[in-house]
Amino acid sequence: MTELTKTLELKLVEPNAHKRRKLRETRKAYQQALHDAFDARCTTQTEANDVVVDYDLSGYAKNALKKYVPQLTTTYNAGELHDDHPVRFTNEGLRLDHKPGNAIEWYVKIPHHEDYHLWMPAQPNPEQRDWLEALNAGNAEMGESRLFERDGAWYLHVTATRDVEVGSEASAEDRTPIGVDIGEASLVTVCHRDDCDSPTAPELWAEEGKTVRRLRKTYFTATRRLQTRGSERLADSFGDDLWNQIDDVFHRVTREVVEYAESVENPVLVLEDLTYIRESMDYGEYMNRRLHGWGFAKLHAQIRYKAAEKGILVETVNPRNTSKECHACGEVGYRPKQATFKCTNDACWVGEYQADVNGAVNIADRYLSGESRSREHENDDDSAEDGGRLTAPQDSQADAEPQQETLGTYAS
Template sequence: MIPRAVVMGIERMPEVTKTLELSLVNPNAHKERKLCETREAYQQALQAAFDADCTSQSATNDVVVEYDLSGYAKNALKKYVPQLCGGSYDADELHDDHPVKFTNEGVQLDHKPQNALEWYVKIPHHDDYHLWIPAHVNPDQRDWVEAVYAGDAEMGESRLFKRDGAWYLHVTATRDVEGQSAASANERTPIGVDIGEASLVTVCHRDESGSPVRPKLWADDGKAVRRLRKTYFTATRRLQKRGSERIAESYGDTLWDQIDDVFHRVTREVVEYAESVDNPVLVLEDLTYIRENMDYGAYMNRRLHGWGFAKLHTQVRYKAAENGIPVETVNPQNTSKTCHACGEHGYRPRQATFRCSNADCWVTEYQADVNGAINIADRYRSGESHRQSDRATRQKAGDDDSATDGAHPSLAKPRTA
């Protein structure tokens, strides 16, 4: 058997990694209860190990060994918790909807082509009890699922989660790609991520011909967060004037929790968008430059510094890392003022509109946030990027760009005074 690495001058075959999407089909009441028990036990074990500040696998094992989980889930926790506690993510808090992770081979596939529901997955509940559940496979990924079942693709980590009342399983798979050059296998599709106030987040990428495709805007969520922030400032100031500091603080916490829920949902959807693209890399604006360039007068400074740029930025970053999607950052200078089609500068007559000043350009007016997202992606495509790991040593003193609650103090929860 020839190993995958380079041996005796033989060049390693290119590999591609993809996240396979399976939706579980109507678990009965018993299996639904067992799935819920698995999720609850996993989240309790995760929280307990995190609270104990477990920075090693052995320390994590001492905590999670007591929980009624399979060895596959416990081993996933032993890998993941040290990353959260002073490792890759260095988190200050956990969001409350972590998927249940299983290490490789924890999940198994079975194929019954004679059945109406032909795919089945075995999900570990605990060490001596497993759940077989029928599943729908993403039709575009059928060849990958068949390759995993046949042993021609290597199964990696799996993630079980529930969304909108339905259960889903995401399985990471790695496959040799015969007949491709190493360069083409390593080619990434840059997805520009524009974080703003009008549209909370906007993503877009180019297809093989260079045309912008599949722009997605979270504009309604931007409106919702602006409304909540306005309510926050108005209501808390009124309560403070009446001397109701404790009520103001409690009310403010409630509103910010609602904003945070929006942030978590939107950033999950950004990562799901990336998972639907072949060989994605999410490209964000470098927060160092954003902080240095925030000078728009007292009113706008208050709004922008209170806006969740860093929080959204970091949530995208750590959720992408959880799903094996690389993240890069680029200098955001003029990404909102440059035409993605001709490169000339333009202007924004309205918040959501970009107008190119080049009379010969086919772009007259364009959606401003989509234009910015394309420019962010193009910065990476042109070779300009700063890896997050490389940037750590260049952080300014006092900057907190960790995957904690995701914010520099001035960019986090608005102050009431």
């Protein structure tokens, strides 16, 4: 068994005028409280509570704010806020009701303020029905929920955590580790060793890397121009479309990574540990922001839950020097070009090698060396696994909505 966290998507079904007004009142009060607490640079929950306590919000929204604002100001050192954040509720705030006999089966109770709640019909993502049923039956644990409006429709994203079966009972020695290297040039690279201990069947998603880089560049360039001209709403709408395109690429690539693993006997997907990745990124403000925003956590989360649904084990290893060491001799080399690794050991047969494949093999080898460990995520609030962002810790509207630049690091 392994613990898996996933973001469940529900669309609220045509709220009437009264309920729509109440939802917007909640959103307005939440955003005012968020901005006031952020502008006050609250660094503790107590400080945040002193700011948000008097707002006309439910305790579930206030408690979510008290946790979120100190993360923005301390953990992520955010420089400014986007104008349109989703309303967050703690895990106790939302309630589900299932009416299988009704045309609309699912209903959610959304907190408005302390003494007023809204029961609303909701249409879930049909591919997530089993997760929603597990949550309703108490077989999954509800996490934080987020309420937002997009193109005139209202949505809820609800995080759920449950135990799932891991397919193979093979021992660690009998498993085939598949190294998963995530980068900017090739979005993802996978490779494993064959029975003769040679790297085999590498697969690189280089074109997808180019696509995501182009979309990110278009987003930052175009939205800056639109914002300079005062077209904030147009910038937001334009950014939504681009981030949805990026998220589509992420979902397709991570699905294909899992399909690759399914073609291997007794596979285990080996990822680099995100904690170490964040700690090792210190290349100056510009590059830190760029690398931290690349989407490591988003890709990790999608690989994890898609692999778990197929019963494929996922492990993590310390990524130290996986991109610098030669997979054949272990000598620390260098990269004369982004896609080329150069071994400095004259006695080694490698010479030059595809850099991302070299990194993927090194990641797989870390598992074989016994360095791997399962991560349970109880202390990893990376946001990617609960609807997190691609560029920074803040989230505006949904998983793939546009994000203002921050000074920090970034989060289904």
